[in-house]
Amino acid sequence: MRFTVTGVCLSAGIGMLGLISSWPALLQAAEPEEVPTVHALALYGDPALPADFDHLPYVNPEAPKGGSMISAAQGSFDSTNPFIVRGTPAAGSMQIYDTLLESSADEPFTMYGLLAEGIRLDPQRRWVEFDLRPEARFHDGEPVTAEDVVFSFETLVSKGAPFYRAYYHDVTKAIAVDEDTVHFDLGDTKSRELPLILGQMQILPKHFWEGRNFEAVTRDALLGSGPYRIAQVDPGKRIVYQRVEDYWGKDLPLNRGRHNIDRQIYDYYRDQTVALEAFKAGNIDIRIESSASNWATAYDFPAMEQGLVKKLMIPDGQPAGMQAYVMNLRRNKFQDVRVREAINLAFDFPWLNKNLFYDAYTSTDSYFENSEMEATGLPSADELALLEPWREKLPSQVFDEALPIAEPEGLRERLAKALELLQQAGYTFKDGTMVNADSGRPLNIEILLYNAQFERVAQPLLRNLARLGIKGNLRIVDVNQYLNRLRSFDFDMVVGGFAQSLNPGNEQREYWGSEYADRPQSRNLIGLQNPAIDALVDAINAADTRESLDTAARALDRVLRWGFYVVPMYHLPATRVAIWDKFGWPEPFPQYNLDLSVWWVAPDKAKAIKNR
Template identity: 75%
Template sequence: MRSIVLLTAAMAAIPALAADPADVPTRHALALYGDPALPAGFNHFPYVNPDAPTGGTLTRGASGSYDSTNPFIVQGTPAAGLTAIYDTLMVANPDEPFTMYGLLASGIRLDPERRWIEFDLDPEARFHDGEPVTAEDVVFSFDTLTEKAQPFYAAYYADVSDVRAVDEDTVHFDLAAGESRELPLILGQLPILPAHYWEGRDFERPTRDALLGSGPYRIAEIDPGRRIAYERVDDYWGRDLPVNRGRYNIDRLVFDYYRDQTVALEAFKAGNLDMRVESSARNWATAYDFPAANNGFVKRLEVPNGQPAGMQAYVMNLRRDKFQDVRVREALNLAFDFDWLNQNLFYGAYQRTHSYFENSEMAADGLPSDAERSLLEPYRDELPDEVFDRPLPIEQPQDMRARLRKALDLLHDAGYENTDDGTLVNAETGRPLTLEVLLYDTQFERVVQPLLRNLSRLGVKGDIRIVDVNQYLNRLRDFDFDMVVGGFPQSANPGNEQREFWGSEYADAPQSRNLIGLADPAIDALVDDLIAADSREALDTAAQALDRVLRWGFYVIPQWHMDSTRIAVWDKFGWKEPFPEYNLDLDAWWVDPERGAEIEARQRNR
């Protein structure tokens, strides 16, 4: 029996309460709230050009190195772009908040009580070797990913109580009652693996093979640590589906690896890379003044972000005793001077992040509403009084000297004292308070240094440790760090992934995204409230309550965000505007034949 199947007495009663699949209408799409924007029989997504030309190459840079072509497992460092070789049961429309349309699934039946979901597979669906995609492949994929892959999958699909093949083209999932409104939709995100290919192979070991999928691209070239290339599948089974028409136009996708982002930038300027998503405000302001850009061969785009900004932050590892005291964590927050960074290093490009759901209605503000209080009240004894009694945003002194004085008071209250030479030590053990920030990108060193300088004024000894990407990922998966720069991305409809971010059961699971090491029953319960929300209003309230508790815990030092994505691109690509509202879809871009030939000729003749 599958380890994920936990049939309690309550679950065993579900089939008697659920509707018969024969009585449930078959749909082409599912929306989290309301109805899909596009009707059955739609021709293509509105933001694509259905007549886009095909051909050409898109070469992008990737950081560090890779040693595996299996993106799903704990071991190894996977190559960039591997999702392009896999189809999923359904696919999202980036122009809607959260609506999934059939891809491998030609039809969907959802029980009105959301106790089960069935997918009819398209009988034309094929893997790249010509073998049909069957319901058994779906069952194999679910079992394999939830039992043998990264902890994310077990967390994401934790409320699936059973999965079975009804027949060759129909797969049925039983769902735990009332646990997750989004679960039927995120089951549509399940990547489907070929069971026949993996027979006799060890799924859990890294591999450098050109793995088999059913998606629009296949692996064409593997040069471990240096390059991976994908080629468009000419006879891709799904190329004429409405969700694919006008997409996947570029013949060849290439990822070249660079260990240093400065070198990668120079490679872009030389024309060795076609596109660069720029993460550095300094580079965006100063590094694109070069002949090709000045002569109109390079474009710079700022594409609006339609999703919440999420949380990018210095993440403290609660598995280290030094971070157990909330007063220490708050003091470290006070030493961070965003205004100085933004003015002196970032050219005023960013806004300070406060919320885990920044730039959305889900961000907590002021005092808790009555609806929030109803969720928080059962845990009053476990939560700090500030959650109930003090408003957000958390007010801090603007003057840095005043902030550091407050920080030092907090550290002294937490049992630290300064020695004659100013070093901050534990009053009982005499051990100094030290802090190491683990990085893999030298670009971030200049951003960390101001924080460490402020901490040194308190007597805290801070260091930066820069390691290569593989070592960084190994230390991350083993939680071997004091502090890292981490991210907790959010969608407009957060759900099951929150368990892996904050849930107790993932605090010690290798390679989980619970980087903080949170293991708090009150937070677990608030996550459950968010996942079970049955309306937009209830979801916003649950997210606000969770956000409020996380922020009063001072588990991270929030950094910054901006409301757009910066892209520099050689001007050989075409796209349709306006861009989709909620997510950028590079798969809808194409290479303009004339412009592409002109730029390639220029690069050859340099």
């Protein structure tokens, strides 16, 4: 029996004596309130599926089980622990873990119960409780309990990567009320997203980690409760995940028609060119193609002509986000916004798109491209209400000028403007080199890469910078060295990505928040420390309507764009997927995300591929 008094869930017969004495104080604080137990949470509105739904709408509930899917991963790995700062984690390692809730790829942000069969959310969003399914089990047969949830939260926040401290920033306490009930206090926060992102937390087995060093690199087959377990670890070369035949959750409506493939295999390749050749030879089953040039020209081989290989262009309903050359503000050379704007002006997207990309891409302007959150023109009255308190901390253009758009003029005019900006910033052109007039130091820039595929994209930018007297060079390192330098912010510029969803929230703190500027391995690659940006991130998290969220995101977008912190690149509102034709999948594809968990191996097709 469970009942709730001012947000504290109690179970009759469990720990009652220690709690009875505190009830008068609780009752004086507020009247008892009935909070309904629900099966799902939606950020705005109601979940699309009722409590008695049979399966997700975009699955084939009768999909066959079996077969394998081999994917390529780049570089190397030395760890099976994806949660910590140290080491390079193996691809796919999250799929051995279950979460409290799981999202539907057909809804903007709705989470349905997975480990949790019931959810209670305080109407004032001061707390949330999850009732665990009593049948939930880790792979060793031990039950998943509220103590495991509390252990997972405390371990990830205290010992995990900085991402977790940002993500769960406003959670003040986690309490195991009884064996199957966990309670989270959400502190003084108005974040609508926080209860849902708590539901995304991977649940770790407390009994497995007792006596082990969570922060140490390990290659062990770690224990989870998810649909797959680690079956083989060949460090740096291959990792294999095996479908769990007796997976506790296989018959849940949420999982019907999902997790159909027996073996998920990730083979590692140092070079994308070699990985492509491995795909063409049939050693890889599926390839997410990131190169427009490859997509246009590299798939002309016999198996494609014979119909054994397919190319799919799967629409993406999420915002495009921001892929860009990221400038590191921890370097003095990038402190002046005029220098940053000048570097932006040297990027020639039309030339790249025509000569390298077969006109496949669209230039990116916004951090929330292809969504209602993208800022345009001058700020609205609602945006100004958020921006005005920070007028002294922001460029005047934020308030007075329409946002700049990509490629407003020809390259010659752009470089002339860039030269003028550099001179205003105190640089002078001397003997073919741009030097600081005070120190005499040349303006040099290094772009750090781990993927040689970007070399041909970066070289045109370096050539244009050279026309301004800026000496640039590429440094291509292996993925482990790249990650180490990224973690310690040891770079001038890198190609970075800031992924966005239709419902941005706590992850924005780690992208742009001042407190993460100097935390190793944080995603504040730019090194931003601006109270105005911090306040706008808080406004996003406090938004209680779709309209207020859009307004706060537009204001943040506007400020970031006028800061010229990155050189925006380009985007494609779809995912390119090449496959050997051995798979089946439901159609239409889900609206918002590509969900490979609903694919299956078609036995007849797989046999034809094997006998080709």
